[in-house]
Amino acid sequence: GAEPADDSLSACSPPKMHMCSATAGHMARDTCWRRASKSLALLACLLAVGVQCDEGTPAQPAGPVPVAEMTLMMTDGQGKQSPVTAAVMPEEDAAAAAIRFCYDKGLTQPSQVLEIVGYLKGALEGKEHEPDIELLRTAGAYSRRATESSKEESYAEAAADLVRALDRQGLDPQAKEKIERELTSTFRDIKKQRDAEEKQRKIEEEMENRRLAEEAAEEEARLRKAADDEDWANFSNDLKTKLHILKPGEPIAEGPHVLSSVQLTLHKAGQNGQKEEIPSHAQWHINEDVSHAAFRFCSTQMLHAHGEVKNVATHLRQRLSNPESAPPAHPDIASAADVVLADAKKKQDGGAYSEAGAAFARVLEKSGLPEDISQQASEGLELMLKTHQKFVEASTQYLDAAWEPAGKLIDEAMRGGGGAYNSTILLMRARCFQQRGQWADAVRATGTLLQKVDARGSWLRGQPRMMAVTLGASAAMELGDGEKALKFYQSCLRNDPDQKEISKQYKGLKKLLKLIK
Numbered sequence: 001g002a003e004p005a006d007d008s009l010s011a012c013s014p015p016k017m018h019m020c021s022a023t024a025g026h027m028a029r030d031t032c033w034r035r036a037s038k039s040l041a042l043l044a045c046l047l048a049v050g051v052q053c054d055e056g057t058p059a060q061p062a063g064p065v066p067v068a069e070m071t072l073m074m075t076d077g078q079g080k081q082s083p084v085t086a087a088v089m090p091e092e093d094a095a096a097a098a099i100r101f102c103y104d105k106g107l108t109q110p111s112q113v114l115e116i117v118g119y120l121k122g123a124l125e126g127k128e129h130e131p132d133i134e135l136l137r138t139a140g141a142y143s144r145r146a147t148e149s150s151k152e153e154s155y156a157e158a159a160a161d162l163v164r165a166l167d168r169q170g171l172d173p174q175a176k177e178k179i180e181r182e183l184t185s186t187f188r189d190i191k192k193q194r195d196a197e198e199k200q201r202k203i204e205e206e207m208e209n210r211r212l213a214e215e216a217a218e219e220e221a222r223l224r225k226a227a228d229d230e231d232w233a234n235f236s237n238d239l240k241t242k243l244h245i246l247k248p249g250e251p252i253a254e255g256p257h258v259l260s261s262v263q264l265t266l267h268k269a270g271q272n273g274q275k276e277e278i279p280s281h282a283q284w285h286i287n288e289d290v291s292h293a294a295f296r297f298c299s300t301q302m303l304h305a306h307g308e309v310k311n312v313a314t315h316l317r318q319r320l321s322n323p324e325s326a327p328p329a330h331p332d333i334a335s336a337a338d339v340v341l342a343d344a345k346k347k348q349d350g351g352a353y354s355e356a357g358a359a360f361a362r363v364l365e366k367s368g369l370p371e372d373i374s375q376q377a378s379e380g381l382e383l384m385l386k387t388h389q390k391f392v393e394a395s396t397q398y399l400d401a402a403w404e405p406a407g408k409l410i411d412e413a414m415r416g417g418g419g420a421y422n423s424t425i426l427l428m429r430a431r432c433f434q435q436r437g438q439w440a441d442a443v444r445a446t447g448t449l450l451q452k453v454d455a456r457g458s459w460l461r462g463q464p465r466m467m468a469v470t471l472g473a474s475a476a477m478e479l480g481d482g483e484k485a486l487k488f489y490q491s492c493l494r495n496d497p498d499q500k501e502i503s504k505q506y507k508g509l510k511k512l513l514k515l516i517k
Contacts, residue, residue, distance in 0.1 A: 064089055068123040074105065086120060093131050094120035095163040099156055103194075108187040110180040113163055139165035143179055146186070155189040162186060210515045217512050224505070228470055231462050232431070236399055239424070243354075243395055244285070244296065259326065260284040260293075260316045266301060284316045289330040291365065292358035295381075299357065299388040306381040309361045332362040337373050344380055351422025353391055353413070357384030387417030391425070398428055407432035423453045423464035430471055439478040446472030450491050459496040466492065469502065473509075482513045 069087035076082075084105065088097040098116040102108060107116070136142050142165035149158035162183040166176060266278045280301060284293040294313035298304070303312075320326055332340045344359035360381035363373065394409030410429050419425045430445035446468040453465050460466060469492045476484035489506035492499055 066090075067092075067129045068120075068127055070119060070123050072119070086116060086123075088120055088124060088129070091131055093129075093133055093160075093164075094124060095167065096131075096133070096156075096160040099159045099163060103156075103159075103187065103190055108184065110166060110183050113183070114166060117163060117167055136164075139168040139171055139175065139179065142168075143182070146182065150186065150189065153189075153193065155186055155193055159183060159186045159190060206515075213512055213515050217508060220505070220508060224470070227461065228467070231467055234462060235427070235464075235467065239395055239428075240399060243392055244283075257286045258283050259286055260290075260319045262312075262315045262319045264312070264315065266303075282312055282316060284320075286327065289327065289358065289362075290316050291330065291361040292354065295357040295361050295385070295388070296354055299354070299385045300392055302389055304382055304385045304389075306361075306364060306378045306385075309357075309381065309385075310364065313361070330358075330362060332359060333365070337363050337366050337369055337377075341373055341377055341380075344377070348380065348384065349418045349421065351414070351417075351419025351425045353384050353388040353417055353419070357381055357388055360384060383417060387413050390416070394428070398432070401435070403432045403435040407436070421452045423449060423468075426452070427464045427468055427471075430468060434471055434475055439475045442475035443472055443479065443481075443484065446475065446488070450488075455491075455495040457496075459492050459499045459502070461501065466502075470505075473505070482509060485509060486513075 066087035066089055069085055071083050071085055073081045074084045086097065086101045088094060092100070094117050097120050098113050102113045102116055107113065136145065142161040146158040146161035146165070149155070149161065162179050165171070165179050166183070171179075260283070262282045264280050264282055266280050267275050268278055269275055280297075282293070282297040284290055288296075290313045291309070293316055294309045294311075297312055298308045303309075317326075332343070340359055340363050344356050344363065347356035347359055357380075360377045363369070363377035364381065369377070390409055390413040394406050394413060397406035397409060407429060410425060410432070414420065414425065414429075426445065426449040430442050430449060433439075433442035433445055449468045450465060450472070453468075455465070459469075469488050473485040473488040476482070476488060486506065486509060489502050489509070492502045493506060497503075
């Protein structure tokens with residue numbers, strides 16, 4: 001037998017030291033534990049329930065209070081020892097407690113189980129412990145009850161009855177060998193049952209984790225949608241402000257930001273062919289030069305002749321409320337005509353229709369123009385007047401949430417006047433697809449935008465390229481294409497790895513996709 005450890009003896013309360021001697025008698029028995037990969041040796045003492053952890057402070061058990069418990073030293077195959085606790089719970093006898101302990105520690109040889117039963121029976125001496133277990137008179141009766149328990153898949157109860165049978169005195173050797181085989185088989189059944197329970201537990205845990213992940217993703221999506229809605233509202237307000245779009249009944253802006261305001265009378269042919277006089281209002285805003293203001297007015301009023309722009313510009317110059325408040329002349333006025341013309345064409349290709357039209361108008365303000373430059377500027381100006389008017393109509397429909405006509409007008413403007421690289425126009429187009437539930441078209445439109453816009457610098461919420469990322473990812477998820485949604489997030493993170501919001505969405509979606517595979 002093994003010798004008790006000195007430090008363990010010192011942990012025993014003096015009144016229980018005699019219990020150590022009593023249990024030491026069990027250690028004197030010759031056992032075959034050394035042949036097993038794991039073995040037990042009695043550490044030396046029975047620890048009384050309610051032992052003081054610190055002087056004057058009673059222990060506070062976390063669960064049911066054991067009737068008795070004892071500390072044993074377990075030796076593994078390499079000879080390393082570690083203390084373990086064997087306990088008898090209120091609903092157990094020594095056999096049931098031994099089965100639970102031995103299974104947990106991997107000690108399934110019948111001789112090992114009986115050794116533990118002996119230790120625990122000694123620990124229960126004097127405890128007057130009577131669990132609610134029906135005691136039977138013979139080993140055969142226990143064996144038969146074990147068979148019935150096994151049929152009901154109560155394998156731990158069956159194993160305990162087989163141990164009770166083996167613990168009977170005077171057991172026939174053949175009967176003992178048979179019961180030991182049944183006990184070994186029952187331990188295997190316990191393992192199969194516990195493995196199945198553990199497998200089911202993992203399945204349920206995985207399902208719960210998936211549910212929690214989906215709930216978290218839904219909440220994240222709700223918060224993200226609120227932020228996205230705010231971005232779209234700001235986008236619409238910026239669009240309306242930049243184009244100076246007024247809905248019917250809205251007052252004309254006044255104030256220090258208006259440099260000049262002119263009441264003009266337009267003559268247009270009515271439905272009956274007769275000319276009608278239509279009062280209109282032209283304004284020159286502080287953030288634009290007079291050519292730009294005149295172009296904008298002529299475009300929205302469908303005055304598509306290039307000479308009208310110069311005419312309106314002249315009226316606006318004459319009506320300056322304070323001549324000294326006129327902004328400095330646009331740099332294009334001092335530049336060579338061919339340079340300004342080239343810049344106008346570049347703005348046209350970029351979808352800056354209003355800026356391109358104003359640039360063409362500035363070319364025409366120069367005197368002594370070569371005929372070819374004058375012709376190109378005139379044609380460019382008239383094209384931009386029509387295209388910008390079409391875009392203003394599209395924007396008005398967009399702001400009214402008339403997604404289908406808005407999308408068609410945007411396409412018409414782009415076909416005639418360029419804009420394939422304009423992030424605002426491309427984003428509006430993608431938004432029209434999204435709001436109409438045309439998810440595949442929305443994915444393609446946002447992908448096109450991200451391929452063509454400048455990807456440098458920090459990607460910030462509210463930028464068209466950032467809005468395209470979230471719109472494209474959302475559309476891809478509507479199509480059930482999670483991998484495509486990840487690619488949208490990657491298009492941002494490749495250029496701005498520190499973008500925290502997109503990084504969080506990317507990681508969350510990646511985790512969710514892994515769970516649902």
